[in-house]
Amino acid sequence: MPGDLLRFVGGPTPYSSWWLWLAIILLVVVIVWYAAVFVVTLPSDRLRELPAFGDLHARLTRRRFAGGIRRIIESRRRGELSDAQAYDQMSHTVRSFLHQATGVRAQYLHVNEIAAGTLSPAAPLIAALRDARFDAGTDADPDRLGAQAEELIRSWT
Structure with a gap:
């Protein structure tokens, strides 16, 4: 029971490293998108x-x-x-x-x-x-x- 409470409160939970890579890829995509919009809309x-x-x-x-x-x-x-x-x-x-x-x-x-x-x-x-x-x-x-x-x-x- 104490282990279940610790996990519920925010203790260490295992997650796949793919989430980290997905977050990094999405961040790069957003940065590239904003840079492209900036360049395309230049006079x-x-x-x-x-x-x-x-x-x-x-x-x-x-x-x-x-x-x-x-x-x-x-x-x-x-x-x-x-x-x-x-x-x-x-x-x-x-x-x-x-x-x-x-x-x-x-x-x-x-x-x-x-x-x-x-x-x-x-x-x-x-x-x-x-x-x-x-x-x-x-x-x-x-x-x-x-x-x-x-x-x-x-x-x-």
């Missing part, structure tokens, strides 16, 4: 500065925006978008990519300002997309401009 400019994550962020950004261009072209081919809508969406996607990749707010810059700054390699494409969008007499090819936009995004450094 793009801070993320670009991190040596381990900057290159990964750049590759994922290029992949995401190039896929966006591809989806726009596919939507146009299926007839869901007119050529003008496709040009407009491609221009928006390229400008948004430039903002994410460089931090320059390309969405609000005129083509001449883009050509004069660090985004100058993108200026001819953005000008061609603008001309195709607003000039009905132009003989622009949406597939060709889409391929150029995708290539610009994939090759941006």
